[in-house]
Structures are given as structure tokens and as C-alpha cells.
Amino acid sequence: MRQKLGPAEILEVESNKVRYKCFTAMALLVVLILVGTIFLATVEKLDIVDAFYCVCSTITTLGYGDKSFSTKAGRVFATFWILTSTICVAQFFCYIAELNTESRQKALVKWVLTRRMTNVDLEAADLDDDGVVGPAEFVLYKLKEMGKINQEDILLVMEEFEILDVDQSGTLSPSDLMLAQSAQT
Template sequence: MRIRMKVALAVGVVILCIGAGTLALYHIEHLDWMDSVYLSVMSVTTVGYGDRAFKTLEGRVFASFWLLVSTLAVARAFLYLAEARIDKRHRKIAKWVLQRDLTVEDLFAADINQSGFISKSEFVIYKLKEMGKIGEKDILQICNQFNKLDICNTGKITLQDLWHSSSR
């Protein structure tokens, strides 16, 4: 939902920029409303055919700031639109991975310690890897950190391990 708000806000800012440009062109450059809207849209979207331009000094000063802000607003709107599409694709993949039944191949792939069964933690790690949320490198870094904290080599982090690691 947060991405939708960002897209809506960015599109709103672009519309506001077009509106500000339209008003400025109408009042400063003395264009009619239709030409003001046309030039604003062409300028903000950076299409600009070159058939119209700012002629007054006040209009050019306004345009130098307005075009910078407007171009950045359009770029940000496109960035958020792309982010929304990517987020939607990730959610679709995650939903597919979570709804998919576990196969024999999945069981062998998820069985990290080759015990013939998978624990809840192995299942979670496997599903996170399938969703693309973590990779093998991430898992190795986490395991290395765990091994550093597991001073007694019990495969568990105990209070004693934490005391030993904090006294170093």
C-alpha cells in the first residue's frame, strides 16, 4: 500500500507542476488556456517540439526553476511506477511459491543437513530462497556469525556463549 501512495503522490506532484506551469504561461506569457496547457504538458514531459517557447524574462526565469522541478517530478513518478510493477511481480512470485506443493525434489533440496526430513527452519530457509528474498551468500554469512557466537560448538547459542563472546 505504501508504494501506491508514493505513486499517487508523485503523479499528484506532476499534475501540480503542469497546473503551475499553465497558470504561469497564462499570466506571464499571456498565452490562452489551451496553449498554456499544451506548452506545460509538452515541457513537463520533456517532449517539447520547439513550436512554443518562453519569450519574456519573467517567463524564462520561472521556466528555469519550474522545468528542473517538473522534470525531477516526472522522473520520480516513473521510478515509483517501475517500483510498483516490480513489487507486484515479487508479491505474485511469493504467492506462487507459498501455494506450491512440496515435491520430493524440494524435500531433498531443502534438507540442508541431509537428515532425510526437513525441519521448520530448513523449510523457511528453502521458501525464502525460492522467493528470492535471501541467497546462498546471505545464509553463509548468517551461519558464520552463528558459528562465531557458538563458542562451545553445541549448535546452539547459550547464555554461556554470549558471556564468553562479550568478555573478549
């Protein structure tokens, strides 16, 4: 059974994807910490506290050097374990930063959509200076305010529009498209 999702549901699904990635990275990090601690305690003969200390200082790349892998098996294990666990820590912090950025973006969008428009906003949204704001101008203004697009994006799209508007009418028609395509060949 397929179900159509609205924009709010799609946004929530995307938000949950990042949250699940964060939880997955955290779970993997806990597993790597446990594996490293158990390995150091059994193979390198460190007590649990020293093993955990060594694991934490190693995967956070502090590596004080007072505890290390001294056996051959320990060094082989460390070669792969240090790389994997350090990358996992970095990925975990990346997902946390992504969650923070996402929540700030949602807050900005909510603020933009709920605040009252002022006369200054109306003037800024009036792109063609005709004293009124149409739906297209309003949408462009709000998208710019949300940080979804910028003036450069609009200029690039307008350049393409001007190229396609062969008859310079300010609108696009099928004849404009045919003329533009024939001019390109």
C-alpha cells in the same frame, strides 16, 4: 486506542503507502501542468493548446524548441518550474515502477506459498542431508524461494553462529556467549 496488526495488515499498509505516494505525485504533476499552462497562456501569451503542448514537451524533457519562455518573467519562472515538474514526472514513474515491482513480488510470494512441494524441493530444502526437513530448513528454503534471502545471507549468518558457538556443540548457550565475549576483549 492502539490496535495490533498482523503480517497481512502490515503488508497492506505498506502497499497502500506506495499507492498513496503515486496518487500524491500524480496530483502534484497535474497541478504543475495546470500552473505551467496557465502561466504560458497569460504571461507568454500562448493560446491554451500551444501552452499545454509546451508544458508537456518540456516536462517530459523532449523540448522540441518551437515554443519557449521568451519574457524575462517567463524565464525566471521556467528555471524553477522546469526543474520541479521534471523531478515530479521522474518521481511519478519511480512510484509506478515500485507499485509494479511490489505486485510482482506479492504474486511470487503467493505462488511460492501455495504450490505443492516436490521431492526435488524436499532434497533442496534438506540442508544437513539427513533425509528429513525440519522447520528451520523449511523456512530457509521458502525464504530463498521468495527472494527474501539468498545463499550469501545464510553463509554470513552461519559464520557468525560458528564464531559464537565456542564449544562447537552446534547450539548456542549462555556459556557460549560469555566465552565469545571474553575472547573478543
